[in-house]
Amino acid sequence: MTMNFKDDKKMERAIYWHVRLLSGDFGSQEMEKFLSWQQADRENEVYLHHVEENWAVLEVHKDKIHDALNSKKHHVVPTIGNMRWVGVVAASLIMIMTTLVIFAPFFEKHTTAIGEQKIIYLADGSSVFLNTNTALKVDMSDKERTINLIKGEAYFQVTPDKHRPFMVAVGQRVIRVVGTKFNIYRTDNETTLSVTEGIVAILEGTDDDIIEQQVLAGKQIIINQKNEIQKTIKLNLNNVTAWKEGQLVYEDILLQDFIRDLNRYYVGKIILQDKELGKMRISGVFQIGDRNKAIKAVENLLNLKAMPLTSNNIVLYNGK
Amino acid sequence: MAKIYNIKRDDEVNRLYHEVKGDLKRFLLQRLKNEQDAEDVLQECFIKFRGYKPEENIANPEGLLFKIAYTLLIDSIRKKKSDLARESSWVNENITYLSGEPIMEMPHADRTLDSRRRIKGILSLLQELSPKCRHVFMLHKFEGLSHRQVAEHVGISKSMVEKYMIRALKKINHIRDDNR
Numbered sequence: 001m002t003m004n005f006k007d008d009k010k011m012e013r014a015i016y017w018h019v020r021l022l023s024g025d026f027g028s029q030e031m032e033k034f035l036s037w038q039q040a041d042r043e044n045e046v047y048l049h050h051v052e053e054n055w056a057v058l059e060v061h062k063d064k065i066h067d068a069l070n071s072k073k074h075h076v077v078p079t080i081g082n083m084r085w086v087g088v089v090a091a092s093l094i095m096i097m098t099t100l101v102i103f104a105p106f107f108e109k110h111t112t113a114i115g116e117q118k119i120i121y122l123a124d125g126s127s128v129f130l131n132t133n134t135a136l137k138v139d140m141s142d143k144e145r146t147i148n149l150i151k152g153e154a155y156f157q158v159t160p161d162k163h164r165p166f167m168v169a170v171g172q173r174v175i176r177v178v179g180t181k182f183n184i185y186r187t188d189n190e191t192t193l194s195v196t197e198g199i200v201a202i203l204e205g206t207d208d209d210i211i212e213q214q215v216l217a218g219k220q221i222i223i224n225q226k227n228e229i230q231k232t233i234k235l236n237l238n239n240v241t242a243w244k245e246g247q248l249v250y251e252d253i254l255l256q257d258f259i260r261d262l263n264r265y266y267v268g269k270i271i272l273q274d275k276e277l278g279k280m281r282i283s284g285v286f287q288i289g290d291r292n293k294a295i296k297a298v299e300n301l302l303n304l305k306a307m308p309l310t311s312n313n314i315v316l317y318n319g320k
Numbered sequence: 321m322a323k324i325y326n327i328k329r330d331d332e333v334n335r336l337y338h339e340v341k342g343d344l345k346r347f348l349l350q351r352l353k354n355e356q357d358a359e360d361v362l363q364e365c366f367i368k369f370r371g372y373k374p375e376e377n378i379a380n381p382e383g384l385l386f387k388i389a390y391t392l393l394i395d396s397i398r399k400k401k402s403d404l405a406r407e408s409s410w411v412n413e414n415i416t417y418l419s420g421e422p423i424m425e426m427p428h429a430d431r432t433l434d435s436r437r438r439i440k441g442i443l444s445l446l447q448e449l450s451p452k453c454r455h456v457f458m459l460h461k462f463e464g465l466s467h468r469q470v471a472e473h474v475g476i477s478k479s480m481v482e483k484y485m486i487r488a489l490k491k492i493n494h495i496r497d498d499n500r
Contacts, residue, residue: 025383
């Protein structure tokens, strides 16, 4: 069915309600007005649905649009102004980022679906192992090898090449690699870099003073949303990269973190009925392909019960 | 009205929820037109609501509940639509509907091109917006900030955030904006 949305007034009204509903201060009184608007004309709902569909399409292509607009923004509005979240990144880094994220003609894009893993071999002998729900762009030029990790997790084995630095862009950060093995995991909130062999350098600094911060083998760092680097913690290398062997290994971690991690691998989600339950701790080795077994184990270890909610979703609640 | 709720305690969450539950259900029913679907979304809404960080005082829990419910409602309608399309014909097995247009779920050269064109279209529309308007839009839509957070972040009023959001959506939905 195609419909022409010719009535600008109706569209405007639908947009208004869409924005109001998402505003975070929509209330019961306003709802009465909204419901009577919706009932007044059959077409109102069709217009609203159209607005919602376009909203959802943006969601589907979120990464691409976000990246493209971000790179564009650096071009058009170079003054930092109120874009605090951009952080103080060297102009030269912005240039690198821009070349990474803009729709360059020669990049290849590789993705995995939820639950899928795959290895890609690059022309220089390097390899990248993609974990579930991951997207990255590869751009191999004569001067530089660049990878932009858009989302998800990947394990890199980089072949040394003095004349062609290997750069990985994650959000606002650029990582320079000589010849090493390392794992990067990117979520909406933070990026975790774990180095299993060699040295990885993180570029940072201001216009005239670029510093490289080195991360040595066996170390892990986290880059948060504000683009700050947080030093961490001891690293059990085998646990971090166990996913490559189809395993998930956890040592005394919070249940909420365990579930967040497990949920990456399946279309349906596990949800905690009570957030407090997330504070329990769990250890264990689980096979990625067998969610039911993992859920059973959680039920037994922590005395919880699992209940299917909608289609693939499962709620965990206190079973006592 | 500037009452700050502390949703740390379960009974308080429950009380709040039951206060708004009736309204939420009417809101959902009018679109979903099916008791069971409305109940499902309601249940999911409750779980999501409880998932909000307990240490955060939520200034307007009712508004938050409506926002969660509306987001879930959009998902639910979309999902139902694509399920229906799938059942209706075996040919449609790998097709999802976006904006009423069938989109193949399996990558296909033409489809990839089509999606690229679509993104290009959206991008060029977004780039016609003023930098500030685009910034507000991106913070809300892509960085996931709430209207209030965007307002604080950019240093404008909440109603101004709404005006910018409306302006951006008009652009995306191809309406001329006389207020520019």
